[in-house]
Amino acid sequence: MIVTVTPNTALDVTYTVDGLRPGEVHRVRDVRHRAGGKGVNVARVLRALGADVRAILTAGGATGSVVEDDLAAAGIPAEVVPIGGETRRTTTVLADDGSVTLLNEPGPRLAEDEWQAFAASVRTRKPDVLVCSGSLPPGAGSYADLLGDSESILDTSGQALLDGLAGRPSVVKPNADELREVTGLRDPVAAAAELRRAGAGAVVVSLGSEGLLAVTGSGSWHAAPSTVLRGNTTGAGDAVVAALALGLSEGESWPDILRRAVALSGAAVLGPLAGDVDLAHYQAEQGLVAVRARPD
Numbered sequence: 001m002i003v004t005v006t007p008n009t010a011l012d013v014t015y016t017v018d019g020l021r022p023g024e025v026h027r028v029r030d031v032r033h034r035a036g037g038k039g040v041n042v043a044r045v046l047r048a049l050g051a052d053v054r055a056i057l058t059a060g061g062a063t064g065s066v067v068e069d070d071l072a073a074a075g076i077p078a079e080v081v082p083i084g085g086e087t088r089r090t091t092t093v094l095a096d097d098g099s100v101t102l103l104n105e106p107g108p109r110l111a112e113d114e115w116q117a118f119a120a121s122v123r124t125r126k127p128d129v130l131v132c133s134g135s136l137p138p139g140a141g142s143y144a145d146l147l148g149d150s151e152s153i154l155d156t157s158g159q160a161l162l163d164g165l166a167g168r169p170s171v172v173k174p175n176a177d178e179l180r181e182v183t184g185l186r187d188p189v190a191a192a193a194e195l196r197r198a199g200a201g202a203v204v205v206s207l208g209s210e211g212l213l214a215v216t217g218s219g220s221w222h223a224a225p226s227t228v229l230r231g232n233t234t235g236a237g238d239a240v241v242a243a244l245a246l247g248l249s250e251g252e253s254w255p256d257i258l259r260r261a262v263a264l265s266g267a268a269v270l271g272p273l274a275g276d277v278d279l280a281h282y283q284a285e286q287g288l289v290a291v292r293a294r295p296d
Helices: 038-048 061-074 112-123 158-167 176-183 188-198 236-249 254-269 279-285
Strands: 002-006 010-017 030-036 053-059 078-082 088-095 100-104 129-133 151-155 202-206 212-216 219-224 290-294
Touching: 002 038, 002 236, 010 061, 030 038, 030 061, 038 053, 038 061, 038 129, 038 236, 053 061, 053 112, 061 078, 078 112, 129 236, 151 158, 151 236, 158 176, 158 188, 176 188, 176 202, 188 202, 188 212, 202 236, 202 254, 212 254, 219 254, 236 254, 254 279, 254 290
Parallel strands: 002 053, 002 129, 010 088, 053 078, 129 151
Antiparallel strands: 010 030, 088 100, 202 212, 212 219, 219 290
16 A cells, blocks of 8 residues: 655645736636645545555645545545644646646644644554655654655655655655755756765656656666646646655566656646546556666
8 A cells, every 4th residue: 555645735726817917817717626735646646546545634624624525525545634723725827828826825833732643643554655745834743753664755845855854765756946955956966866865765856847867776767758748737746756656566667667757747747637647648658758877
């Protein structure tokens, strides 16, 4: 089983507009609501692939109830840790010119006993792969508190990423900007090596349309998609994490894991909402992804 962890759950609200112009009034052409947060998105992708997955998340207030109902309707097995605060909302604005604008609320403050209850729920699980994703809400401890002996993936940024390295995650997955922020290094290979020295087993870096860079204990690779896609990029990184988790659980080689991850990321760009994937593109693209070994 793969377990995904989302301490800062959200209700994702997606608006579609003709164009986004600061300071002007906009008419929203379409609005959709869905349970979100990065770990929830990962679980949704894994569920679409038929994987055995369970989501552990926080939820509170009326918005939290909407999140719980949506997860049940989607058939995603979930363990919900109740909190006193109101679950946050995140807003994505999709414009017809292809631009994607995100507004992410910080999330409610967790009381100490709420964080301890959440951590206890995670630690009682013994999954094949544990996925810890997204920002930490105010009052939360460290992702290092949650990581145990299972294979693990940490997908967060900033101080939460640096603190989480103390738990020695099997894989961390920053994007290029997040990697540069925490290391101060512009060379992604050198920056990834820095994170490995700090405790990460492997580092997989999202390079946007250029694909993925993996720096691991057994080698380094660059994986590139066959074509650049246009669409909703908000769930692409979560799809990468889903592919990494599935590959680790099945004992795949790093080149095969990266092929799956690049293909699934592209399939997410073609999906209308974060957590959706175009399965036809995913199946076709795996054989077209170019994976090249890099010299150490």
